[in-house]
Amino acid sequence: MENKINSMKKYKNYIIGAGILIIGIILGNVFSGNDNTKTSHSEEEHNYVQDPVTKLWTCSMHPQIRMEKPGKCPICGMTLIPVDNSSSSEEKIGDNEIVLTAEAIELANIQTSIVERASATKEIRLLGRVKPDERRLFSQVSHIPGRIERLYVNFTGEKVYRGQKIVRIYSPDLISAQKELFEAIRSRDIYPQLYTAARNKLKLWKLSDSQIDAIEKSKKVQEQIDILSDYTGYVMKRNVELGDYITEGSSLFDIADLNSVWVMFEAYEADIPWIQVGNIVDFTINAIPGKNFKGKVTYIDPFVSSSTRVAKVRVELKNPGNKLLPEMYANGIIKAKLTNIKNAIIIPKSAVLWTGKRAVVYVKVPHEKTISFVYREIILGQDMGNFYIVAKGLKEGEVVATNGVFRIDASAQLIGQKSMMNPTGSKGNTGGMAGMDMGGDKKEKETKTEMNDAEMKKMVMIDKSKIDPKFKSQLGEVVDAYIHLKDLLFDGDFAEAKMQSKNVEKALNNVDMLVLLGDAHNEWMKDLKKMNLQVTSIMNAKDIKNQRISFAKLGPELGKSIEKFGFKNSNKPLYLEYCSMKDVYWLSYDKTIKNPFYGDEMPTCGEVTKEYKN
Incomplete structure (x- = not known):
């Protein structure tokens, strides 16, 4: 009995000891883990801050x-x-400077150019047509009234020569004049003046001496007489038909002498100040390939057409062989020079940002180590093709950004400094640091933001055809992840939807915004911020109801991005669908409605409102 009691005491002591040992191990691990975590965290903070x-x-x-x-x-x-604070500590940076790191310069492909002085020259390209020389256009008229009995020239374009027969007419007046001539011939010895007057009457009707001599020799009245051409050239228009009655002075034919022609070029009103009489024009004729022509400007039209906004510039040219025909097209080049401007300050066109009212450039600030640019408004002069003349605002030797200018301007907009869209440098729309609300008068800030957004919307122009295909493919991956999330919400799977929202976030962050330039880059940054906000809300939601609330805001934002930039996937149709019961939109690959906001309650509530195409 005593041995049994001792054995029980021994087992009891073993159990107590084992329990104490287990508790000690657990407490040791807990305290040891906390110490390690704390130590690691402290070291991490120390490394970051100290x-x-x-x-x-x-x-x-x-x-x-x-x-x-x-x-x-x-x-x-x-x-x-x-x-890198080594340079910023030594150099003073102005308040209006946009500081860029070397990495940002390289990524944005920012290039600069020195402002120089040069002669104001410009290569002007002109389009024109060959025209007849207006001083060599003739109207062949009849000097005798009568009736057309025969046409020797029958069609437009026929060439005629001076003295050539063109028509034969019957004329009662001509018959009377011949009778008067024969009477004067019989009394020529007594009244020589009557003979001379009768002969001159026929000459005034443009009959040649040979024709009059033939009449006298025949001693017969000719009822019909041939009219001879007064000019050499091509018939531009035939004005009479066989059998027509004509009066003295009636136009028979319009004739053009093409031994010399005009080339009439059209100059836009912006180019007119550059063109001077005497400028050499090098041009080609489309119908005569391989041959170059050259001529001087002899006349500049003093009037600009109200409909085409061009003025005529004339070049006169000899036309041996009549190879240059009216209405042939010509392409000309004038290397013009402004005579009233010497040593003009010029900059490349790519350096200038236009707002409609202002011309803006970004001037590089001359620091030794820091790279920074400052906003400056300038006044432009004449357009020189690839360059502008600067009338005011820049000096020779200054350096301006000529490539990546939109990215510099975007950085200025983000930090609330002077920029193309914000010339006053007001920070009302950014609140100090870009993307963060730093307080202030909320009502005033909302008003300014609304105005700036309205102005920005008018100015932003994104050409979807020029968006990098890589960006469109990455946006298509975002759509794929979104559609999967939509299907999970339709199934009511809260946990899986939470996990899938992380994939949506990953797809969004994988989109390479560096392939976008200018307005497109800025617009995507705005869209990305809004979509990430909703995705984060879905990840942090406590129940599926709140997930669906955030999802309702995510769909329209993604749809706006697709509208702006386009997207690319495996040629699946993408639809925008709408539920009027909840007033919500969502995207889907399927026309069959699967409402992610009602699930099993009303799965088919909704309709297709739009289709997006790749």
């Missing part, structure tokens, strides 16, 4: 971002890089 070399982190595309820890850019989602 590093004497790298204290701030920035974005290579948006250098206005300054963070105390590495991570992602809050604007574009790019990985932050360390800030």
Whole structure:
């Protein structure tokens, strides 16, 4: 009995000891893990904050971002890089300067050009047509009234020569004049003046001496007489028919002498100040390939056409062989020079941003190590083709950005500095740091934002055909991830929808915004921020109801992006669908309605409102 009691005490002690040991191990692991986590966290914070070399982190595309820890850019989602403070501490940066890192310069492909002085020359290209020389256009008329008995010239374009028979007419007046001549011939010895007067009467009717001599020799009255051409040239128009009665002065034919022609070029009103009488025009004729022509400007029309806004510029040209025919097309080039401007300040056209009212350039600030640009409005002079003359605003030797100018302007807009769309530099629409609300008068800020957005919407022009196919394919992947999320919400699968929202976020962040330029880049950044906000809300939602609320806002935003940029997938049709019961839109690959907001309750509630095409 005593042994049994001792054995029980021994087992009890073993059990207590084992329990104490297990509890000790558990507590040791807990406290040991916390210490490790704390130590690791402290070391991590120490490395980020106390590093004497790298204290701030920035974005290579948006250098206005300054963070105390590495991570992602809050604007574009790019990985932050360390800030090099070695130069900024030595150089003074102005308030209006847009500072760019070397990486941003390279990624944006920003190029610059030195402002220079040069002669104001321009190569002007002109279109024109060959025209008859108006000084060599003739109207062949009849000097004798009568009736057309015969046409020797029958069609337009026929060539006639001076003295050639063109028509034969019957004329009672001519018969009377011949009788008077014969009477004067019989009394010529007594009244020589009557003979001379009768002969001159026939000459005034443009009968030649040989014709009059033939009449005298025949001693017979000729009832019909041939009319001879007064000019050499081509018939442009025949004005009479056989049997027509004509009066003295009636036009028989219009004749053009094409031994010399005009080439009438059309100059736009902006080019007229460049063109001077005496300028050499090198031109070609489309109908005569391989041959170059050259002539001088002899006349500039003093009037501009109200309908075409062009003025005529005339070049006179000899036309041996009559190879240049009226209405042939000509292409000319004038290397013109403004005589009233010497040593003009010029800049490339690519350096200028137009707002409709203002011309804007970004001038590089002369720092030794820091790369920065400053906004400047200028007044432009004449257009020189690939260059502009600067009338006011720039000096010789200054450096302006000529490529990637839109990206510099986008950076200025993001930080609320002077920019193409914000010439006053007001920060009402950005609130200080881009993408962050820094407080202030909310009503005033909303008013300014609304005005700026309205102005921006008018100015933004995105050509979907010029969007990089790579970007469209990546946006198509976002659509694929979105459709999968839509199907999960239709099935009512809260957990899987939460997981799929992470895939949507990943697809959004994989879209390469660097392939977009100018307005397209800025618009995508706005859209991306809105979509990421809704995706985050879906990820953090506590139930499927809240997931669907955020999903209802995500669909229209994605649809707007597709409208702006287009998308590309495996040629699946994409539809925008609408439910009037909940007043919500969503995207789907299937025309058959599967409402993600009602699920099993009303799965077919909705209709297709639009189709997007690849």
